[in-house]
Amino acid sequence: MESRWGDLVIFDYELNFPDAAPLELELYSLGLMRAPEVLLGDTVPLGIPRRPGILDVEAGRHDAWLADVAEASGSLAWARVLRTRFEAILAGLRRGLDCWEQTDGPLPELDLLVGPLLDLMALHTLNWVLPLDTYTRHFADLLGDPELGRQCLLAQLTPAAPAHMVDFHAYVLTSAQAATDGADLTALAQALSEEIGYLQQQGMAEVPLERPREASSFLQRVAAGHADGGIEGELAALLTAQQRSRRRRDSLYAAALLAASTDAVRFDRTNAMAIVCRVAAEEEEQRKILQQRALRAVRQIGERVGIDASGATLAQLGAAVTRARGAQEPEGQDELAGIPAGGQRS
Amino acid sequence: MTDLVDLSAAHDASRFGNKAANLARLIGAGIPVPPGLVVPVAGAVSPDAVERIVLWAREHAPWGLVVRSSAQREDSGGASYAGMFESLFCPVDAEALERAIRAVQESGDSERVRLYEQALGLRGQLSGLAVLIQAAIRPHASGVCFSQWPTGTDGFRIESALGLSTLLLQGEVLPDVVEGSADDRRDTTRSTAEKYVIPLPALPVELDLLPGEWIEGHSRHLGSWRAKLAYSDPDEGIVYLRPPQGWEKLPALPSDAEDALLPLGGRLTELYGNPALDIEWVYDGDGRIWIVQVRPATAAASAGVGGAAPTQAGSGQPGELVGRSAAPGLVDGVTEVVEDPARSAEFTPGRILVSGPARPELMPAIVACTGIVSADAGLLCHTAIVARELGKPCVVGVHEALELLPTGTPVRLDGSGGTVRPLTAGEPAARAAEAARFDVDPSRSVVEVLAGVAALTDPPVPRPGTVAQVLIMDRDLLAAAEQDAGPLLAAGTTLSGFLLPPEPPGAGRSAAPAAIAAACSRLPLGSLGDVLWTQPPPPPPYDVVVYDTDDRALFHRHIPAARSDS
Numbered sequence: 075m076e077s078r079w080g081d082l083v084i085f086d087y088e089l090n091f092p093d094a095a096p097l098e099l100e101l102y103s104l105g106l107m108r109a110p111e112v113l114l115g116d117t118v119p120l121g122i123p124r125r126p127g128i129l130d131v132e133a134g135r136h137d138a139w140l141a142d143v144a145e146a147s148g149s150l151a152w153a154r155v156l157r158t159r160f161e162a163i164l165a166g167l168r169r170g171l172d173c174w175e176q177t178d179g180p181l182p183e184l185d186l187l188v189g190p191l192l193d194l195m196a197l198h199t200l201n202w203v204l205p206l207d208t209y210t211r212h213f214a215d216l217l218g219d220p221e222l223g224r225q226c227l228l229a230q231l232t233p234a235a236p237a238h239m240v241d242f243h244a245y246v247l248t249s250a251q252a253a254t255d256g257a258d259l260t261a262l263a264q265a266l267s268e269e270i271g272y273l274q275q276q277g278m279a280e281v282p283l284e285r286p287r288e289a290s291s292f293l294q295r296v297a298a299g300h301a302d303g304g305i306e307g308e309l310a311a312l313l314t315a316q317q318r319s320r321r322r323r324d325s326l327y328a329a330a331l332l333a334a335s336t337d338a339v340r341f342d343r344t345n346a347m348a349i350v351c352r353v354a355a356e357e358e359e360q361r362k363i364l365q366q367r368a369l370r371a372v373r374q375i376g377e378r379v380g381i382d383a384s385g386a387t388l389a390q391l392g393a394a395v396t397r398a399r400g401a402q403e404p405e406g407q408d409e410l411a412g413i414p415a416g417g418q419r420s
Numbered sequence: 421m422t423d424l425v426d427l428s429a430a431h432d433a434s435r436f437g438n439k440a441a442n443l444a445r446l447i448g449a450g451i452p453v454p455p456g457l458v459v460p461v462a463g464a465v466s467p468d469a470v471e472r473i474v475l476w477a478r479e480h481a482p483w484g485l486v487v488r489s490s491a492q493r494e495d496s497g498g499a500s501y502a503g504m505f506e507s508l509f510c511p512v513d514a515e516a517l518e519r520a521i522r523a524v525q526e527s528g529d530s531e532r533v534r535l536y537e538q539a540l541g542l543r544g545q546l547s548g549l550a551v552l553i554q555a556a557i558r559p560h561a562s563g564v565c566f567s568q569w570p571t572g573t574d575g576f577r578i579e580s581a582l583g584l585s586t587l588l589l590q591g592e593v594l595p596d597v598v599e600g601s602a603d604d605r606r607d608t609t610r611s612t613a614e615k616y617v618i619p620l621p622a623l624p625v626e627l628d629l630l631p632g633e634w635i636e637g638h639s640r641h642l643g644s645w646r647a648k649l650a651y652s653d654p655d656e657g658i659v660y661l662r663p664p665q666g667w668e669k670l671p672a673l674p675s676d677a678e679d680a681l682l683p684l685g686g687r688l689t690e691l692y693g694n695p696a697l698d699i700e701w702v703y704d705g706d707g708r709i710w711i712v713q714v715r716p717a718t719a720a721a722s723a724g725v726g727g728a729a730p731t732q733a734g735s736g737q738p739g740e741l742v743g744r745s746a747a748p749g750l751v752d753g754v755t756e757v758v759e760d761p762a763r764s765a766e767f768t769p770g771r772i773l774v775s776g777p778a779r780p781e782l783m784p785a786i787v788a789c790t791g792i793v794s795a796d797a798g799l800l801c802h803t804a805i806v807a808r809e810l811g812k813p814c815v816v817g818v819h820e821a822l823e824l825l826p827t828g829t830p831v832r833l834d835g836s837g838g839t840v841r842p843l844t845a846g847e848p849a850a851r852a853a854e855a856a857r858f859d860v861d862p863s864r865s866v867v868e869v870l871a872g873v874a875a876l877t878d879p880p881v882p883r884p885g886t887v888a889q890v891l892i893m894d895r896d897l898l899a900a901a902e903q904d905a906g907p908l909l910a911a912g913t914t915l916s917g918f919l920l921p922p923e924p925p926g927a928g929r930s931a932a933p934a935a936i937a938a939a940c941s942r943l944p945l946g947s948l949g950d951v952l953w954t955q956p957p958p959p960p961p962y963d964v965v966v967y968d969t970d971d972r973a974l975f976h977r978h979i980p981a982a983r984s985d986s
Contacts, residue, residue: 077631077650077651079630079631079651082630084630084631084632086631086632086648088632088648089648089662092665124630124632128632130630150895154896200800201798201799201800201801202798206799217974217975221748221836222857222974224745224748224836225748225836227799228745228746228747228748228799228808229808231799231800231804231805231808232805232808232809233805233809236809237802237805237806237809238780238802239778239779239780239782239783239786239802239806240783240806240809240810242780242783243780243783243784243787246783270780273780274779274780274781275779276777295765296765299765299784308787311787312787312810315809315810315811316809316810318811318969319808319809319810319811320872320874321874321880321969322811322968322969323872324870324871324872324874324875325871325966325967325968325969325974326968326974327871327872328869328870328871328872328892328966328974328975329966329974329975331871331892331894331921332869332892332919332948332964332966332975332977333975334922335892335919335921335922335948335949336922336947336948336949337922338921338922338923338924338925339924341894341921341922342895342921344894345894345895345896345921348894349896354800355800355805358800358801358802358805359802359805362802
């Protein structure tokens with residue numbers, strides 16, 4: 075994704091997401107721009123956007139930022155602030171989505187949705203900025219074994235809430251079982267298409283499972299595949315596996331804390347690393363769900379304000395929302411009205 | 421004034437070297453060869469000559485120049501000197517051209533040439549190096565054709581790569597390989613390598629672009645294309661592109677170009693009276709194949725080509741693929757590739773799943789498999805997270821997994837080491853490397869240490885011999901208890917106590933939330949710190965243990981009986 079070119083580090087999300095809509099690409103590059111602020115409180119944006127999905131970052135700034143994150147990432151105070159911020163961002167984004175998913179009221183501010191969404195995308199950098207090798211060494215030193223150190227790190231990188239794919243699967247199995255037991259298939263399919271259908275594939279475009287008819291066929295196929303029973307057993311096995319993995323995470327954490335229990339500094343670093351790992355894993359899962367849900371909302375916003383969101387940038391969508399809200403744009407006003415600070419302004 | 425000769429007239433190998441003389445011969449025979457000029461052996465290159473070459477290039481070389489050696493002994497049957505001398509691309513620019521010519525001339529005296537000649541007993545026999553300057557062709561594909569493969573047969577072998585063949589010849593990319601019989605193409609075999617990069621000679625305007633920009637082109641069989649610039653080398657005038665979407669797995673050389681190349685190879689063998697030639701060719705994407713070098717096949721050249729079996733560097737085990745450890749565990753099994761997640765319900769239980777990017781519909785296969793190899797990268801990719809959650813050994817970032825581990829391949833997957841490799845017949849079953857854990861002596865009493873808020877409401881069932889379960893308090897739990905001690909006090913009916921975190925040196929005893937301290941007795945847990953005991957503490961001796969999920973100990977400390985004088 076990123077390449078070093080002279081004194082630039084170029085982040086090119088077009089490579090990872092060749093079929094993504096411009097707005098979807100912007101979420102990544104503008105989110106990255108905001109990462110120093112969201113992670114470290116540094117209000118200077120990272121880099122200069124070249125176009126949606128491409129960010130050019132001066133190499134010195136990039137390296138200094140990574141070093142700052144690495145240094146902070148062993149601090150318990152930072153870990154706690156990070157977790158608090160993450161929870162606040164999630165709550166804010168859910169509120170924004172709830173507002174925008176109410177289709178019968180007046181149009182809300184786009185920033186209610188886009189602001190926390192970009193902050194969440196900024197946190198998505200946690201999946202590559204963290205010095206996980208340092209973490210592994212720390213755990214290995216405590217536990218006296220490199221293999222255990224690696225296992226401890228991997229265990230801490232398990233989210234507290236079920237991973238979205240597991241949740242999705244459990245939802246599908248439960249609905250299929252209900253259909254087999256005689257519940258109203260149409261209602262089940264309608265619920266599936268509304269509640270989790272958008273998770274089927276990445277991107278803004280409508281996916282088959284968002285359509286109740288497709289969802290119905292899908293549920294019927296799953297039910298037919300379990301005609302001999304076994305859904306309850308599969309659900310129970312999922313739950314057992316999840317409990318086991320969480321218990322293992324806690325056991326390894328207990329062992330690491332106990333090994334550090336005579337040294338307050340190492341104890342606090344262990345505590346900090348566990349928090350950061352869990353935030354990173356949680357972010358990956360919750361971000362995926364909320365990002366997809368937000369893209370669905372953006373598509374619907376486009377329909378409400380008369381713009382094809384699949385070809386629009388955030389600025390264009392913001393302008394369309396502003397127009398639709400009846401606010402007359404003053405002459406010469408910044409076209410990025412409606413986009414929160416830290417967006418594509420440089 | 422430097423004597424510059426048009427390549428088509430450079431027949432005299434003693435003045436222009438073997439390579440130029442060979443190419444001149446081909447031009448004379450009507451074989452397509454990129455136009456060029458030759459600086460004869462021992463010719464100093466004056467600024468005036470450089471200027472003349474630049475003027476010539478502006479007319480004949482829109483994609484820049486390639487500056488190559490042409491030695492008298494080069495490309496002969498006894499010694500190919502393949503790769504011994506510099507061969508450089510350069511833009512049409514006087515300064516760059518002069519630098520390239522000088523570098524090629526100086527390469528005649530390099531250490532590697534000295535060692536090569538010493539090895540072949542040729543030292544001192546190289547009597548001069550001419551310099552050949554040709555127009556660069558902007559190729560769709562290029563490569564090597566061995567007109568007789570293996571030696572003494574009527575077989576052929578074509579190796580090809582997208583764009584220039586520079587990376588292929590340096591062994592930095594895997595070639596597509598076609599082998600078969602030249603007469604009737606019977607038993608033709610093909611292997612197509614995954615493409616990562618396309619090196620191309622560039623227009624000056626393209627060299628000014630930043631990575632991430634798009635470069636456009638056209639080829640006869642694939643139509644208009646655009647490819648993303650990954651990197652460029654302004655000194656050589658070359659851009660390195662990422663293959664356009666969908667090209668990664670296509671053969672570099674289209675079939676009609678392959679059909680044209682083989683007869684051309686036949687003509688060359690007739691022309692040289694030698695059935696075994698190494699032919700370097702360039703396909704321009706517009707239906708034309710150019711020949712850029714011909715030399716008699718040498719033992720060294722044949723042996724150096726090697727097979728096309730793709731490998732990724734690993735620990736040395738044959739065929740081992742290296743990714744990243746995403747979920748621990750070692751498992752042997754048979755692979756099953758799931759390319760279409762919508763069909764994952766058809767996955768055979770007990771096999772090892774090989775998959776691309778995660779999608780929720782992949783879950784039935786993830787549930788049914790015994791391990792996962794994923795092309796997805798990163799310890800926090802969704803596949804990795806789910807694998808850990810479900811306890812499946814998993815390696816991520818094996819980019820070629822879908823191609824290299826087809827359904828039905830017996831493999832050993834090492835989720836801890838981050839590797840996967842084919843199993844050989846009769847190989848003993850996998851045994852995981854043991855992490856440092858301990859068996860707990862069943863005759864001893866155990867104080868089990870737990871962590872995590874889940875232990876407050878749902879502690880594990882005590883194992884036989886466990887006399888107490890205590891919860892280690894991290895700073896979070898301590899802060900939460902200071903706000904509201906209720907959950908901890910409630911847990912005091914099932915847990916025996918709470919192990920306090922250490923304080924920094926000089927800070928005194930560990931602080932304890934007042935509400936809990938009032939309800940508990942504070943006593944040490946050996947040397948591990950103070951416990952707020954909600955229940956009567958067990959008397960030593962006992963073992964302090966953290967159990968793993970398999971009942972073995974991750975942490976173990978024996979606390980002896982208190983001495984009577986202590």
